[in-house]
Amino acid sequence: AQGARVPISxxxxxxxxxxxxxxxDLLAYDFYTERLYDKTVVATVSGLARFSSWFxxxxxxxxxxxxxxxxxxxxxSLKYSASGQSQLYLLTxxxxxxxxxxxxxxxLW
Structure with missing residues (x-):
């Protein structure tokens, strides 16, 4: 069995x-699923990631x-208003x- 390879433009x-x-073209490019995936899923997740980062x-x-x-x-402000009396602090x-x-x-009563 012999064959030949003939290039076709x-x-x-x-x-x-x-x-x-x-x-x-649809079959050759797998129904453009990669482009569709990029435009829908990747774009949505990318937008949510940018919003989450900003938030x-x-x-x-x-x-x-x-x-x-x-x-x-x-x-x-408390530093200047503190009196230093520990009894008052404990009572409070x-x-x-x-x-x-x-x-x-x-x-409950």
């Missing part, structure tokens, strides 16, 4: 009949930095915990 390999040429960078980090800044300013803590306990168990 692309213009000769394509059908001259337009409907057959369209079907041939994390500006909203979440902004809230965390805001809470940190508020606690820093709160600590600085116990009163707060007691009121919180009463408030949380109020419906």
């Amino acid at each position: 692309k213009s000769l390999a394509r059908s001259l009949n337009r409907p057959l040429r369209i079907a041939q 994390d960078q500006y909203v979440v980090d902004g809230l965390v930095n805001g809470v940190g800044l508020a606690s820093l300013f709160g600590g600085e 803590i116990f009163a707060g915990v007691g009121l919180l306990g009463i408030f949380m168990t109020w419906t």
Whole structure:
């Protein structure tokens, strides 16, 4: 069995009949599934990733930095208003915990 390899140009390999040429292109390019996948799934996931990155960078980090800044300013303001009397601090803590306990168990009475 002998054979020969004969190169054929692309213009000769394509059908001259337009409907057959369209079907041939669809089959040759796997119904353009790669392009369709890129335009739908990849574009959607990429957009969601960009939005998620922006949200994390500006909203979440902004809230965390805001809470940190508020606690820093709160600590600085308390530094100047603190009297140094530990009995008063303990009384305030116990009163707060007691009121919180009463408030949380109020419906159980």
